Amino acid sequence: MANVVIPDAVLVKNYVGGDENALATLIKRHQSKIYGFIYSKVSDRDVADDIFQDTFIKVIKTLKSNSYNEEGKFLPWVMRIAHNLVVDHFRRNKKMPMHRETEEFSIFSIMTDNAPNVENRIITEQVESDLMRIIDELPADQKEVLQMRIYQDLSFKEIADLTGVSINTALGRMRYALMNMRKVIEKNKIILTN
Numbered sequence: 001m002a003n004v005v006i007p008d009a010v011l012v013k014n015y016v017g018g019d020e021n022a023l024a025t026l027i028k029r030h031q032s033k034i035y036g037f038i039y040s041k042v043s044d045r046d047v048a049d050d051i052f053q054d055t056f057i058k059v060i061k062t063l064k065s066n067s068y069n070e071e072g073k074f075l076p077w078v079m080r081i082a083h084n085l086v087v088d089h090f091r092r093n094k095k096m097p098m099h100r101e102t103e104e105f106s107i108f109s110i111m112t113d114n115a116p117n118v119e120n121r122i123i124t125e126q127v128e129s130d131l132m133r134i135i136d137e138l139p140a141d142q143k144e145v146l147q148m149r150i151y152q153d154l155s156f157k158e159i160a161d162l163t164g165v166s167i168n169t170a171l172g173r174m175r176y177a178l179m180n181m182r183k184v185i186e187k188n189k190i191i192l193t194n
Contacts (some may be wrong), residue, residue, distance in 0.1 A: 008074035041086045055082045079152045087177045142177035145170055
């Protein structure tokens, strides 16, 4: 019985019910994924530490006020909070990365040129809006898997658990999503580079 993994939803319920240890378990379980996501965006340990702490302060406030209702989707919910705090950080410091932040993710978050010229920025924004349009046209099930995988950095096992399908189905949907995107890109001669 020692190795029983308590689901996130149960831990959330226990924490709301007064079990402080439940939150510690949740934080420990997801720490590396959430911290890794924040650090990948800000590339600064101190800033990442601050945002990580702020994320969980917000999580605690929401849970304590009984306004959490993302049943069974704890990690994507926390990732969304972390993402919004990263965006707030850049807005406050007026050092937005070269891309506009879209919902959860930008394909240009890995680019290193932090001082793009005007032409590059226009091209980047055009490419990004093309990409978002292509993703929007995908069938709902493919779009969902693509967004969870890329925007929220979830594993296929987590995606399968959250969407209630097998890992193979989740993988298949991702594969079809990428094939469909490639077809649209080729058909419309969209050039995804700058």
